[in-house]
Amino acid sequence: MNPTGDPETDERMEQVYAAVIDRNPGEPEFHQAVHEVLSSIGPVLRKHPELAEHKIIERICEPERQIIFRVPWADDAGEIQINRGYRVEYNSALGPYKGGLRFHPSVNLSIVKFLGFEQTFKNALTMMPIGGGKGGANFDPKGRSDAEIMRFCQSFMTELYRHLGEYTDVPAGDIGVGTREIGYLFGQYKRITNRYESGVLTGKGITWGGALVRPEATGYGAAFFAQEMLQARGDSLDGKTCVVSGSGNVAIYAIEKLHQLGGIAIACSDSQGYVVDETGIDLETLKEIKLDARGRIRDYVERRPSAKFVEGGCIWDVPCQVAAPCATQNELDGAAAATLVRNGVVAVVEGANMPATPDAVASFLEHKVAFGPGKAANAGGVATSALEMQQNASRDSWSFEYTEQRLAQIMAGIHEACYETAEEYGSPGNYVVGANIAGFLRVSQAMTALGLI
Ligand code: GLU
Numbered sequence: 001m002n003p004t005g006d007p008e009t010d011e012r013m014e015q016v017y018a019a020v021i022d023r024n025p026g027e028p029e030f031h032q033a034v035h036e037v038l039s040s041i042g043p044v045l046r047k048h049p050e051l052a053e054h055k056i057i058e059r060i061c062e063p064e065r066q067i068i069f070r071v072p073w074a075d076d077a078g079e080i081q082i083n084r085g086y087r088v089e090y091n092s093a094l095g096p097y098k099g100g101l102r103f104h105p106s107v108n109l110s111i112v113k114f115l116g117f118e119q120t121f122k123n124a125l126t127m128m129p130i131g132g133g134k135g136g137a138n139f140d141p142k143g144r145s146d147a148e149i150m151r152f153c154q155s156f157m158t159e160l161y162r163h164l165g166e167y168t169d170v171p172a173g174d175i176g177v178g179t180r181e182i183g184y185l186f187g188q189y190k191r192i193t194n195r196y197e198s199g200v201l202t203g204k205g206i207t208w209g210g211a212l213v214r215p216e217a218t219g220y221g222a223a224f225f226a227q228e229m230l231q232a233r234g235d236s237l238d239g240k241t242c243v244v245s246g247s248g249n250v251a252i253y254a255i256e257k258l259h260q261l262g263g264i265a266i267a268c269s270d271s272q273g274y275v276v277d278e279t280g281i282d283l284e285t286l287k288e289i290k291l292d293a294r295g296r297i298r299d300y301v302e303r304r305p306s307a308k309f310v311e312g313g314c315i316w317d318v319p320c321q322v323a324a325p326c327a328t329q330n331e332l333d334g335a336a337a338a339t340l341v342r343n344g345v346v347a348v349v350e351g352a353n354m355p356a357t358p359d360a361v362a363s364f365l366e367h368k369v370a371f372g373p374g375k376a377a378n379a380g381g382v383a384t385s386a387l388e389m390q391q392n393a394s395r396d397s398w399s400f401e402y403t404e405q406r407l408a409q410i411m412a413g414i415h416e417a418c419y420e421t422a423e424e425y426g427s428p429g430n431y432v433v434g435a436n437i438a439g440f441l442r443v444s445q446a447m448t449a450l451g452l453i
Pocket of ligand 1: 385
């Protein structure tokens with residue numbers, strides 16, 4: 001933990017963190033996310049001793065509710081499969097629990113708790129009335145037929161529905177959960193409850209209650225955040241070489257917006273390797289492969305002979321000025337950060353949740369790279385989910401232009417809050433400190449106002 005200069009505060013933080021480790025054994029990702037926030041907020045405690053009195057830190061480190069359930073389903077061969085489902089309803093001081101569902105074999109309680117913890121502060125930064133939550137299952141959608149995906153979603157929702165509601169808990173997508181899965185989940189919720197409750201899920205299809213810009217929002221938002229960080233330094237994205245890891249929704253639309261803002265994204269990846277296209281990633285080809293055909297990134301080089309595919313390897317070896325990790329947690333380590341710094345990176349923007357390891361973050365901060373942490377930089381997705389909830393509540397639907405404009409304003413607002421908070425608390429230019437403190441203050445003020453809950 002970073003020393004604050006006040007031994008009493010330092011000791012208290014160490015104690016809280018030790019208790020978190022003790023109470024949550026075997027959850028390294030959760031410990032990592034908590035450690036990062038606790039390391040930033042020492043100065044807040046010195047300024048606001050009442051937060052310690054109310055035991056806000058201790059309360060914030062404990063999720064309000066953790067739900068774990070069995071998800072039984074039958075595959076196409078008639079074989080019975082069992083998965084484990086989760087929903088961590090992390091904090092509802094600012095609004096109903098809000099956050100995505102992740103379907104991936106790596107999902108476990110540690111991952112869902114770290115994501116729910118991060119989500120709470122991220123959602124606070126959007127200034128929208130949403131609490132934090134996250135869920136998912138250790139289900140691997142890869143290679144599964146459409147009918148299997150549907151049966152899995154139906155079984156998952158058959159348990160989860162009782163915990164949801166537009167004023168209670170509003171899931172959305174994340175890795176492995178897109179519009180198709182939200183459709184099956186929503187259909188099952190509607191069937192069980194006999195309610196067309198549009199506001200219970202976001203990321204819905206445009207023709208049945210979804211919002212324009214939601215599919216693009218996380219990636220667009222990350223690109224907007226990169227632009228804001230560069231502008232704050234009197235620089236811009238214009239002509240900058242960008243490397244974006246991943247090739248899902250977040251990566252694809254980060255690339256699209258980076259291109260529109262003047263950058264040139266030359267590389268992206270999936271779990272098998274990465275492609276480099278020096279002329280700039282061709283978005284139409286990428287969308288056809290990944291969105292339409294649900295294929296692999298290696299297929300890209302068959303259609304674009306100018307590009308090369310590197311099997312395995314590390315995408316961060318590709319020299320660039322802007323790096324956007326948009327794949328998954330801890331995908332960019334200290335060694336990769338050192339390579340990026342050596343190659344002259346000027347901005348790093350986290351499109352995924354916690355993709356940079358603590359070592360990597362430390363290295364970027366030490367070398368004065370503009371570093372946008374996920375809870376600020378990728379908040380555009382959930383913010384647009386909140387805009388979807390607004391549209392559902394008023395039975396309205398907004399144009400693409402208007403919604404995108406709202407998204408851009410929200411991202412500019414988040415950037416400003418992080419920038420100013422970092423300055424106020426003595427760490428100018430440090431968006432990690434800015435995001436953690438600004439998010440924490442908003443959540444803790446609401447928690448204090450609502451009494452001991
Ligand atoms: N899964 C996304 C995130 O990490 C979006 C959540 C939402 O839209 O509720 O923020």
